[in-house]
Amino acid sequence: MILSTENIAALAYLLLAPLAGGLLAGLDRKITARMQGRIGPPILQPFYDLSKLFSKRLAPVNRLQVPLVASHFFFIVLTGVLFFEGSDILLIIFVLTLAEVFLVLAAYSTGSPYGSIGAERELILMMSYEPMIILTLVGLYEGAKSFNFYEIFASESPLILELPGIYLGLLCVLVMKMQKSPFDISTSHHAHQELVKGLTADLGGPALGLVELAHWYESVYLYAIVFLFFSSSPLMAVIGLAVTYFLVILIDNITARVKWQATLGIAWTLALVAGAGNLIPFYLITRGH
Amino acid sequence: MSAVERSIWIVHYDASSCNGCDIEVLACLTPVYDAERFGLILTGNPKQADLLLVTGSVNARNLPVLRQIYEQMPDPKAVVAIGACAYSGGVFSECYNVSGGVASAIPVDVYVPGCAAKPESILDGVLKAAAILAERRKALRGVSGGTLPEALREAEASR
Numbered sequence: 001m002i003l004s005t006e007n008i009a010a011l012a013y014l015l016l017a018p019l020a021g022g023l024l025a026g027l028d029r030k031i032t033a034r035m036q037g038r039i040g041p042p043i044l045q046p047f048y049d050l051s052k053l054f055s056k057r058l059a060p061v062n063r064l065q066v067p068l069v070a071s072h073f074f075f076i077v078l079t080g081v082l083f084f085e086g087s088d089i090l091l092i093i094f095v096l097t098l099a100e101v102f103l104v105l106a107a108y109s110t111g112s113p114y115g116s117i118g119a120e121r122e123l124i125l126m127m128s129y130e131p132m133i134i135l136t137l138v139g140l141y142e143g144a145k146s147f148n149f150y151e152i153f154a155s156e157s158p159l160i161l162e163l164p165g166i167y168l169g170l171l172c173v174l175v176m177k178m179q180k181s182p183f184d185i186s187t188s189h190h191a192h193q194e195l196v197k198g199l200t201a202d203l204g205g206p207a208l209g210l211v212e213l214a215h216w217y218e219s220v221y222l223y224a225i226v227f228l229f230f231s232s233s234p235l236m237a238v239i240g241l242a243v244t245y246f247l248v249i250l251i252d253n254i255t256a257r258v259k260w261q262a263t264l265g266i267a268w269t270l271a272l273v274a275g276a277g278n279l280i281p282f283y284l285i286t287r288g289h
Numbered sequence: 290m291s292a293v294e295r296s297i298w299i300v301h302y303d304a305s306s307c308n309g310c311d312i313e314v315l316a317c318l319t320p321v322y323d324a325e326r327f328g329l330i331l332t333g334n335p336k337q338a339d340l341l342l343v344t345g346s347v348n349a350r351n352l353p354v355l356r357q358i359y360e361q362m363p364d365p366k367a368v369v370a371i372g373a374c375a376y377s378g379g380v381f382s383e384c385y386n387v388s389g390g391v392a393s394a395i396p397v398d399v400y401v402p403g404c405a406a407k408p409e410s411i412l413d414g415v416l417k418a419a420a421i422l423a424e425r426r427k428a429l430r431g432v433s434g435g436t437l438p439e440a441l442r443e444a445e446a447s448r
Binding site: 029033036037038039040041042045048049051052055056057058059196197201202203204205208 | 295296298320323325326327328332333334336337339363364365426429430
């Protein structure tokens with residue numbers, strides 16, 4: 001059996017994404033600490049945390065919780081594998097939604113008030129970022145005439161110059177997906193939140209470790225989508241990704257958490273104004289030729 | 290240092306402290322002392338915590354609460370009692386409702402002295418407890434099964 005480039009990329013993702021995602025998380029914590037005038041944990045801290053979590057005893061609240069969390073993990077990884085396998089990005093986004101739903105169900109299953117409110121807010125978050133994700137896909141399609149990661153990558157059109165509004169909207173989605181302020185309403189990396197841990201309040205030990213690991217897998221392909229905007233030159237890709245990564249951390253540190261109404265309002269307004277406002281003229285110009 | 294020693298998540302319970310020790314615990318988390326550089330995180334959630342920090346003395350009201358928090362923490366776990374009140378009841382030990390220090394409710398691993406305890410000594414106590422946690426994980430590792438492992442009981446007895 002001969003492996004194609006896509007197969008190798010998917011396999012590399014499967015093996016290396018936890019490493020990259022963990023390092024991204026570690027660097028994030030270090031930069032955040034420096035912004036707050038602290039020394040901060042070592043870069044490898046997320047790996048210590050994960051190893052610790054998996055060494056704890058599994059104490060599920062009910063029998064449903066762990067299978068649901070495992071399904072969440074499976075579908076997040078599957079999303080990434082499909083993505084790097086070169087599958088249709090539309091399909092990928094639907095698998096991603098399914099993965100999120102499993103996590104929400106896991107939070108609901110225990111009946112804990114913190115978990116339930118966290119789950120409700122996660123649904124609101126999903127409702128907030130879905131329109132912008134769809135607009136991002138439409139934008140990528142309009143720019144590169146494809147729903148395939150590698151074809152968009154190969155199109156060599158400087159998408160960031162053609163779709164700055166879409167990029168802005170995607171940045172907002174990224175902040176939500178990374179559970180960052182001001183949109184960390186369902187759960188947060190910091191415990192000083194009114195819901196304690198919200199969505200993951202009833203998860204401990206290995207189950208929480210699995211959610212964390214899924215988050216690392218997720219962050220890698222989210223940044224891969226960001227990469228598509230800058231893929232026309234390697235230098236631009238590095239700068240673009242670094243600036244995006246830094247912006248997400250900066251936004252986290254300079255904003256306060258908003259209520260769910262504002263989350264929905266900001267996300268949809270941005271999707272409508274920046275997303276559609278970018279897409280409509282772009283569509284008219286490219287179709288006009 | 291093992292991963293367990295480098296990643297200590299804390300749940301803090303104020304039994305009936307005068308708030309003196311609690312302020313010092315919070316001081317540990319400020320940029321000045323920056324507990325996160327040792328991998329310490331305040332979780333506020335017993336299910337995700339490795340270490341229970343208790344300040345203040347135990348009375349009839351908070352005893353069941355303290356026990357419940359302790360029982361909700363998954364093994365391996367450890368307890369740090371902070372300040373004079375958590376050790377013996379302190380100045381409140383003669384009160385009609387005070388049953389004594391934290392040890393009158395749950396097993397304690399490390400006592401941090403002081404009234405109020407200094408942030409430096411709290412961090413020191415937490416790191417000592419981290420070493421105990423690592424020992425306990427080693428003891429747990431050799432054992433499988435759903436019941437409370439024998440090794441854990443041995444660890445309890447060796448305290």
